[in-house]
Amino acid sequence: MSRPAKSPLDAFDHKILAILQRDNTTPQRTIGEAVGLSAPAVQRRIKRMTEDGVIRANVAVLDSAALGQSITIFVEVEVISETAKQIEQAKSQFAAAPEIQQCYYVTGEADFILVIVVPSMADYEALTRRLFFSNNNVKRFRTFVAMDRVKVGLSVPIER
Amino acid sequence: MSRPAKSPLDAFDHKILAILQRDNTTPQRTIGEAVGLSAPAVQRRIKRMTEDGVIRANVAVLDSAALGQSITIFVEVEVISETAKQIEQAKSQFAAAPEIQQCYYVTGEADFILVIVVPSMADYEALTRRLFFSNNNVKRFRTFVAMDRVKVGLSVPIER
DNA sequence: GCTCCAACGAAACAAACTTGCAAAACAGCC
DNA sequence: GGCTGTTTTGCAAGTTTGTTTCGTTGGAGC
Incomplete structure (x- = not known):
């Protein structure tokens, strides 16, 4: 149609x-x-x-700290094998995890960049074990912990 | 009060x-x-x-591609001097730029992580000149271009 | 100049939100 | 255990907001 x-x-x-x-x-x-x-x-x-899909969703933005999810973490993930099948599998695994707020497949020195929201570092540690250490295709990952969420949003610049 | x-x-x-x-x-x-x-x-x-601020905002999520802003870029920024004044200045500069969708001040090998949305690489190049090259306090920055926005949102995990 | 099409605004209509009030649930305290 | 003050609930009325209808207007193409 x-x-x-x-x-x-x-x-x-x-x-x-x-x-x-x-x-x-x-x-x-x-x-x-x-x-x-x-x-x-x-x-x-x-x-x-x-x-037309220009407006994708209408959502409430919540304060993560108020919900006890006070830590935001960035992770750069580097994989070993980048076959289409392996990448697709990684994408769906990352997309399925509720702690992963955002996931991008990128060029450059890393393959994936994740934005993760968790209640505590212990939870993050458990998540890394589940997502990275038990995954044979993950070569390396680097962690950045957010000290300050300077600007957060999904606003797209609109030219006029 | x-x-x-x-x-x-x-x-x-x-x-x-x-x-x-x-x-x-x-x-x-x-x-x-x-x-x-x-x-x-x-x-x-x-x-x-x-x-109470638990609900911070109510917003429409737009499709950036439909608005001609089809490129998403991550940038890790490393600064030279991390005095309170310098950091505050960097924060407000980043927060003011409409192309910068998200900005976090982080621990680790970088100081800031930015999520940038632009129409083209030429626009990104112009932005780097304006934000980084003309800023004496920026030591280094690394660019990651998003090939696929696997998962995008601001959803906070809610325990039940 | 005519027709067709797309978009508009005014008004009627339907749905959702908001407020007042009385009753039920709960916590603290004799 | 029973009383009392506080909080939250549900219902119903009133108000705001969203939606549909319909007649009109402004162009593009012929």
């Missing part, structure tokens, strides 16, 4: 997205006033962009 | 948060059915957790 044709985004869409990625509880009426459209027009654009 | 006393989170709160950080457009009535409370009870808990 025909995939929904992604209509190009105009200046209205950009303004709407900029507002939504900062606060998606903003009433459509308020957004309309800010961008110069009526509430139904805003609503239609949001619906279209959601269907 | 007395800061709002953070009441401890119970099992209801945990379930509500788990739902909201997956989809914060879920109606309160639906959440109520899922957790075993009435809609007003859910609403009051959400309000309390928002005031």
Whole structure:
């Protein structure tokens, strides 16, 4: 079947997205006033962009410390064999772990970069044993512990 | 004045948060059915957790590629001098750049880890010139280009 | 100049959120 | 054990917000 044709985004869409990625509880009426459209027009654009996948999700951002998950850790993982099958397996293993908040497959001196959120260093230690030491394909990994989350978010720069 | 006393989170709160950080457009009535409370009870808990800062923000997650920002890059930055003043200055500089999506101050072989989103490598090159080469306190930086965003999010693991 | 198509706004409508209030659950204390 | 003050709940009414309908407008193509 025909995939929904992604209509190009105009200046209205950009303004709407900029507002939504900062606060998606903003009433459509308020957004309309800010961008110069009526509430139904805003609503239609949001619906279209959601269907087109421009808006991927609507989520609450939680304070990890308040949930007892106060440590953020970066890990660079280097693998031994980079066959397609091995890489796919690593990806799905990393994606499945709830402690792994983000996982990227990268070029450079490492193969994967992970962002991990755990309650304590003991939990991290247990996780490394489970994910890295018991995995024959992991050659090496380097750990960076976050002392300060200077800036955290998923905001995409929007040109205007 | 007395800061709002953070009441401890119970099992209801945990379930509500788990739902909201997956989809914060879920109606309160639906959440109520899922957790075993009435809609007003859910609403009051959400309000309390928002005031307490457990819920930090409510945002739309956008597809960076759809906005022409298709490259994600990790950078490890090593600085020369780590005086409080220098570090604070670096933090505020990084936090102010819209291309920098995330910035962490870390222990280990690097001092800062940045997650950067840009439209092209040319833009990244320009950014490095502006942020690193023109900054006397940057000793070294290592670049990792993301080939695959295996898992992206800000979800915090919630124990139950 | 006409037609077709896409997008708009005003208004009616539906759904969700919010508030007031009385009852139930709970904790501390005689 | 039973009393009392506090907290939280559910229900119902009221308000805000989201959604749909429908008639209109502004262009692009012919």
